[in-house]
Amino acid sequence: MSYRPKLAVIMVLVIAVSFGIGGGALITASFEASLEEQINAALDDHENLRERIWLICSIAGADTQSLSQLELGRMQGLSVHGTDGTILLDIVPECLNTGLLPVPEQNACVYVQREDAYGYGLLIRSLLIWEDTTFDILVRYDMSSCYAARRIQIELFRKIYAVVIGIGILTALIISWSMTRKLKRISHTARAIQQGDLSARSGVDGQDEFGLLSQDFDAMAESLQSSINRIQSEMARQEAFMGAFAHELKTPMTAIIGYGDLLRRDNLRDETRLMAAEYIVSEGKRLERLSHKLLELLLLQNEEIxxxxxxxxxxxxxxxxxxxxxxxxxxxxxxxxxxxxxxxxxxxxxxxxxxxxxxxxxxxxxxxxxxxxxxxxxxxxxxxxxxxxxxxxxxxxxxxxxxxxxxxxxxxxxxxxxxxxxxxxxxxxxxxxxxxxxxxxxxxxxxxxxxxxxxxxxxx
Amino acid sequence: MIRILIVEDEVPISDLLKITLSGEGYSCVCAYDGLKASEILAKEQFDLVLLDVMLPGIDGFELMEYIRSIDTPVIFITAKSAVADRVRGLKLGAEDYIVKPFEILELLARVEGVLRRHGKLDDTIPIGGLTINAKSMVVLRDGIEIPLTKKEYEILLLFARNPGIVLYKSQIYERVWGDDYPDSTRTVELHVQRMKKKVGWQDMIKPVFALGYRLEVSP
The missing domain is CATH 3.30.565.10 (Histidine kinase-like ATPase, C-terminal domain)
Incomplete structure (x- = not known):
């Protein structure tokens, strides 16, 4: 996997995880705070209810009729039983379920949260002793709003999350692209040089690591090019030298071979014979001079001076x-x-x-x-x-x-x-x-x- | 008489060409640079031009363009054995080329070949009672054809063209077989013997030491 997607994926993952954890923690904390507040409010309300029942009983007596003036108010359901099983009051009893709660201590209450067909509810049960009668009070408060708020928050968070991740991906791509773009350019240049374009340069500006790498790279290419040029021109000179040298050799060779060949044909006049011999000697001397000078040149190039x-x-x-x-x-x-x-x-x-x-x-x-x-x-x-x-x-x-x-x-x-x-x-x-x-x-x-x-x- | 212009700036080689070709009965004129050569060509008529490629003044290839316009065959001489140079020379209309260093037999054969192609030389060579037709490759004695193999014919032609001159076995081998002379071979001896017998030159081709042969014909 190349560096570019790797970098982008890592950046996106970091954003996703940190934002997810942060958002989740925030929503949970806020939910728990509001839940606790609601429970406290419900417990307060329940206390009020108990006082009201006590007051009604004191004024009008503890019977069904007097208790029926109680209103549900914020409650979802309310039931007041005698401990002997007599039902004194039962409003929306189907959402209540006594079995879920143990019998509480006197003057204390127990509560439990429950989710059923009536939504999220808080069941509170307490015993109230009035004169010689003990009332078993069971109420239910609706907690749905609390959960609904959390759901809305989660919904909103999801949307924000998606947007943030989208922006994150975009940013990561841009950053990784802009970083690797410079590397790519250097790599392209290297490839161009490899394919023979010695004048290719990366030319990335800037004082960052990539810029410095590019400058170093270009400096290397520069010195490489100049040495290769030097070697090539040296080779061209060598080649020219060899060509000229071959020509220099060919001329006396041709004369020596030619005149020697002429001499071995035996129909020559003395005059021609002498001339041929003369040429062989003089051309031979020319070769000797040439080899002498060449040797001098060779020594100069090899010896420590x-x-x-x-x-x-x-x-x-x-x-x-x-x-x-x-x-x-x-x-x-x-x-x-x-x-x-x-x-x-x-x-x-x-x-x-x-x-x-x-x-x-x-x-x-x-x-x-x-x-x-x-x-x-x-x-x-x-x-x-x-x-x-x-x-x-x-x-x-x-x-x-x-x-x-x-x-x-x-x-x-x-x-x-x-x-x-x-x-x-x-x-x-x-x-x-x-x-x-x-x-x-x-x-x-x-x-x-x-x-x-x-x-x-x-x-x- | 056949007239040949030698264009060569190296005096030793120019002299060598002149001596060799004059000995064969050609009339030679020497020019030592391209400019001089073009001046001579403008004034006089030649049957053949021997042209060195590396010349001071006008170089051989440039000169060849000029010579082509006056329709004189050219053999160019080059020190460079580079194929590109030869191709360039031939493309410019040269008839043939000689690479330095060359042997005299090769030079003479190429010169004769070009002259014959241009009809400047007689196709038939009458020698030693034979009539050799170099064009149809037929050898006649008293009007009757003598059957020869290709190698025998080529050896015969070599002797016929170089009468009175020592032909070394190595030279014969190199000219006829076109290869370097092997150290121990009797091929040349065997072929010469057979050819002598077929054309009836037993007395005329004489061995020279153990090195070669010479054709001796009365003028």
Missing amino acids: QMAEQSLPDMIADVQAMVAPLMEERGIVFHCRCDSGTVCLEPDLIRALLYNLLDNAMKAIDADGVITLFCERSDTACRFVVSDNGRGMSLKDLENITEAFYRADKARSRKQGGAGLGLTLCREIIRIHQGELHFSSIPGQGTTVTVTIPARRDTE
Whole structure:
């Protein structure tokens, strides 16, 4: 049974029982009070009757005739007997029944209530001694009004009871509905999320428990959705990477298999044979480079990186020593400037990063090249700026260059022996250092790459 | 002479296609991107276009729409073995497709198949005293038909199309049976022996080491 009807039934039951018990007790108490009052009134009246009989007997003598001037008044029936059995007075005797009452003590009376064809009655019996005569007096008073009042009360109570229960049911339903409505909404939302609508929210207002539950629930759904989105975009990236990777593999594979196949047909000219062999070697080397870069990337993603305080000028001097001969060979002017100080980083990775960026800069230059490397240290961050006056890139290329295997100029990249993974590697290194990578470029005028990494690391 | 346009941006593969097809006596022109290809197509007439799907500039599918308008058969080359790509290419009106990496025999067979379908090649191949009709699959010697099984006919055709070239047993098996070559099987030997005998090429098909055979015909 669900919570809603359960709650309603319990509420209705509580109302019914408490109101029933209360009403019943009230009616009973009022009935008993009025009954007692009537009995007392009847006993008083009976006393009056006895006095009147005594008075009549004193004045007119104790005989039937004198007693016949007695009137019934509030009584239903009246009989006066002598103890010897003589009937002195008998008015409506059929409603009286002596047998129900014992013989009372002198000057006392006994009474009993009785219900018969004459309705509810009170029988009172007493003995009256006048001179030497003893009268046995039996009277009956009608108590019906008392019972009738109770019946009317019960009747009224029933009606009120029905109305109250009706209102109770209605109230219980409304309350339970309004309470469970919020729960239902949360449950609907949960189901919607289960069925794949990750953006579903319950959005129940209020500071009560349901409102708080809803807010907690929504917060949970929010974080769930964002993690799932993150995972999905990560998966999409992985998939794109795998697709690009497969393509990267297919091209050298096709060349190697094709030229190998060509070589084993033995009708080739020497010239062609040499060319085929040459292609097999160069494409094989391309595969080797690709696997090498891929391995580097893999290591970056798996290894625990140890970072340490490192002198900035020392590191830059290393990089400069590495690239200066290459620059000279190509007739490129290389400017380098570096602030003093230390930065917390992984020196090998940052060296590789800078080498990659400088290598890209060199590749972008056709003639009269100038490349600068600035290294700036502020209080909170360290900034590496590599700029060249090479070919530059379009905006569309800038958006994609860190994607694996993306090349702004495919044919040239091949010639220069790029695996298409250099900037992907850089991006990973910067991610590990919690830094940022920024490109700005003007086609035909050059490119500037800015890497910012935090200077200090919180030791966790 | 049959003229073929090769549209492929990877120079090694473009060269491979050119060397292979030129060796078979086709005249080849290479284009390294889609734009260049469309310029060449606007100026010159070709019998066949070999088209890579992943191209800089205009991509292969876009180019195919253009080529369809000038009614030149297309075989597209795709690195993606994705079925969706192949279906898309064929729907756009390509005659056939080749998935990278490919073998030379496969490339040649597909090129020949398409050219033959379009009537650009002679249906009959006269070779070694035989006349092979590739359309009706009938082999004649001096006007008399030689009965061959389907496999024998296919092996014969393979030799006839690649005279003077070593055909490895594995290649023959893969081309004719369309399956990966099992490690130990004499199927190829048995079929070649029987075919040789039936068409009278006992002296012309020579074994090359233990690896394969070569058809030697005087020009």
